[in-house]
Amino acid sequence: MSSKDIPTLTSLEIKVLVRELKQTLSGARISNIYQVSDDIFTIKLHIPSVGERELLMWIGKAIFLSSHSVPHPKRPPAICMQLRRHLRGALIVDIEQYDMDRIIDIRLVKSNRRYLLVIEIIREGNIVLVDEETNRIIAAHKYKRMRDRDIIPGGIYRRPPPRGIDPFSKEVLDALSSVINSEKGVFNVLMKYLNVPPELIREACERRGIDPKEKTYIVHDQIYGILDEIRELIKKVDEDPTPLVITTKSGELKLRTLEFMIDKEVSSKEYFPSLNAAIENVYFKRILEKIKASTTARSRKLLEDMYRKIEAQKRALREVEERVQVLFRVARVLSTHLHTIQEIIEKVSEMIMNKKLEEAQVLVRSTLKNILKRDVQVKILPDKKIVQITVNSAKIQLDPKLSAGVNISRIYDEVKSLRKSSERIRHAIEETRKRIEELEKEVIEVEESIEEKVTRRDKAWYERFRWFITSNGFLVIAGRDRKQNEVIVKKYMEPHDIVLHADIYGSPITTIKTGGKNVSSKDIEEAAEFTAVFSRAWREGLACIDVFWVKAEQVTKSPPSGEYLKRGAFMIYGKRNYLRKVKLGIALVVERSGAEVTLRVVPSAKAEAYEDRIVLVPGRIKKSTLIRTVLRYMKKLSKERSLKLFTTADQLHRDLPTGGFHVLECRGIFGGLRIDE
Structure with missing residues (x-):
């Protein structure tokens, strides 16, 4: 289906959607803004009591709140940088539809400055950021001069002219009375004078038993009945919408806020708890x-x-x-x-x-x-x-x-x-x-x-770090960089924990969260291998390295008098317990939950606990080659066995160590996998 065949949100659908978004987004804070395609933007939000979500905007087509993530480009264009400069960290205070039109106003505040982010779905669409106090344009996706208004940097923001009359306004009766004897068709007359979507006019005609192509002078006074029907339909949508997506026999998708009588050639209907969910589905x-x-x-x-x-x-x-x-x-x-x-x-x-x-x-x-x-x-x-x-x-x-x-x-x-x-x-x-x-x-x-x-879920606090669970059930966390090492030492390390570090510059701070319980030598060996793997040793292609462990109470961020510790650095006092020549090895394993499968990285010392595993050591296979080959293999396998894979290339790239790889063994479902060096 080309973008031309994809339905554009109507003013009626926007009316319902804005009411839903208003309940969810009030009080949400903008974390970041991305332009993921020429005409697609996404605003990453943190919503209190909900978590992270993304507000996706397809310019000229649709807007919806998604529980799914889309790939974010690493090099933002100029418009994206402008929006970030003003809106990152801003609080959403209100969201509303402008004048029953296909325009959404998002009001925000940041550092006592008020902004208006206008999402225009009319015509080819636009996003315009306006200073609400001066009404001047700060940034826009498309700058252009038009017959009725200009969208230019620093210019006054003017609304597009209204497409028609609000069907609930007083002027509508006078307007219709002036054309009641027109030779034009009823549909064309109502489309010209009313600011309502065409489907609503056709549905009102269908319910009144009037052919939309019938000349207006023949219908005459019945045109007021069609107007009443339009009003009733809008009220029904306001009071009790029925969001659904229909698929016609020709394969066309249609969004609906109510079940319409005009939808006759229907092959399937799918109902949704909210219009936002229906829009996201489409x-x-x-x-x-x-x-x-x-x-x-x-x-x-x-x-x-x-x-x-x-x-x-x-x-x-x-x-x-x-x-x-x-x-x-x-x-x-x-x-x-x-x-x-x-x-x-x-x-x-x-x-x-x-x-x-x-x-x-x-x-x-x-x-x-x-x-x-x-x-x-x-x-x-x-x-x-x-x-x-x-x-x-x-x-x-x-x-x-x-x-x-x-x-x-x-x-x-x-x-x-x-x-x-x-x-x-x-x-x-x-x-x-x-x-x-x-x-x-x-x-x-x-x-x-x-x-x-990949559906977003609320992550546990430790999932921001490198982590695994030992054979005896102890949580092990390790910093991904100096900043995370600092966070672990300052916030998450407790006196009864065990701390490990490889005997090489460029090692993570690894912590076994003991909870005050005794830790076995096997747990320490697994954590030591985990530490060695994510140290600089893997990148250097070493086969083994020494790792030492101490009690957390021996670790401090306080340097000796007159000295200074850089970020990620720390002091250790007392005896260090060494594990000599710890081998570098990891296993890429499969964790199952019904039909859902997730790929995890664990130390090779724990590999035997998993039936489905790939055991890896430092080698010459590129990281990108390994990830691409494994995911393509798993994707094919998932289709054959009706499994759902909950792991992305980005996740694997973050979870695997930096450097090259050599495959020692492939077991279980990985038995048919081949990766050439």
Whole structure:
């Protein structure tokens, strides 16, 4: 279904939706704003007593509150940055429909400044941020000048002209009385004068038994009956809406706030507890498909550019290194024949002065060919009085005015300069490789997250960290970075806990939450392996590393007098208990709950507890390759076995250690998985 075939919210649906959103969003705070496609925005919200939700806005189509997450781009465009600057942290104080039109006003406040965020679903749609006190435009998705108003930065925000008359207003009767004898059809007349969706007019005509195409002068006074029916339908929607989605026999989807008599060719109906839920059902999957198409197309184009760039960099590196080899060999050989080269330079200098250029070329060529043991091309540049020799396509210039030693020294200087250039190119290649990995990861994340709608749930406090449960049921948490290490030590570490750290710079603070109970050596060994895996040791490709543990009461953030501790650093007092040569290994395991499956990362010491597992150690398989292969395998398996996978590429990327991988074994449902290095 193309975007043109997707229904646009009507003013009646917006009326019901706004009433639902008003109850939910009042008091919500904006966490962030993303532009996930050219015309799709999402506002990440924290709603008291509900948690995190996303308000999705498809410009010109729809708006709804979602319990599902969509992929967020890492590089926000300018409009997104403007909205973030003003609205991140803002509080939603009200939401309402403007003048029974397809316009939603969201009123916000931040630092005593009041904003109006206008969502225009009319025409091709727009998002406009307005300073509510001055009524001036701060930012807009689309800036444009129109016949009836202008949307320009700093300009006064003016509402679009009303499309018609409110059916409950006093003016509506006068307007209809002026056209009661019109030869135009009833539907066309009412569409011109009333600000109501076309479906409502057709439904009112159907319920009154009047053909919408009938000429108005024939219907005459019955047009007032149609108006009454329209009013009754709106009241019914206000008092007791029946949100549903119907699918016609032709496959067309239609949103409804009531059951309509005009819906005759219906193949299915699906009822929902709220209109927001019905809208989400219609739009969410299509938004994901649209995001996938735009994001993957953009990322793949960037990837193609990066592939071309890295190939050009590699070619440049080869050329530089080849020139370095040639120049270095030439300089070294010439150095061993310094006396001969000095004699040749003196003779050539005299020949050039006497304009015996051909003789000079022959002399240099024969001498260098004999010394270098390879063919040499020689050319005299008379204007510069320079001898240019070419060895293996590498051009070298000798200046007869300078001594042999100085000429050779200049060749060595060029070798040094080229080696520095070589290092710069190598660094540039590494940066390009990193960028390619980022883009490949982005493509994987989008493709995989589009396939599965992962329902948001309230997370436990420890799920922000790395975590697992030991064989004896103890919770183990580890920091993902210095900031989280700091948080664990300051907020979550209790005196009776056990703290572990790998004997290497760049290790997480790992804490076993003992709850005051005795911890076995097996629990400590599992936590030690977990610590080793997520230390720098995995990235360095080490097979094992020492890990020590202490009691939490030995750990403090207070440095000795006169010293300072950086973020993530801490002091340990007393004896350290070492576990020597702790092996680095993890298992990617499957946890089941009925038909729902989740992939978890646990230390390999605990792998035997899981039937379905992949045991991994440091190796050469790229992280992106591992994630892509595993998720595609699981997705295929989920379809075959009617399972629902609750893991995304982004989650796996966060949960797995940084570096390469080698597969030791695949058991259970992973028995058919193959990952080539």
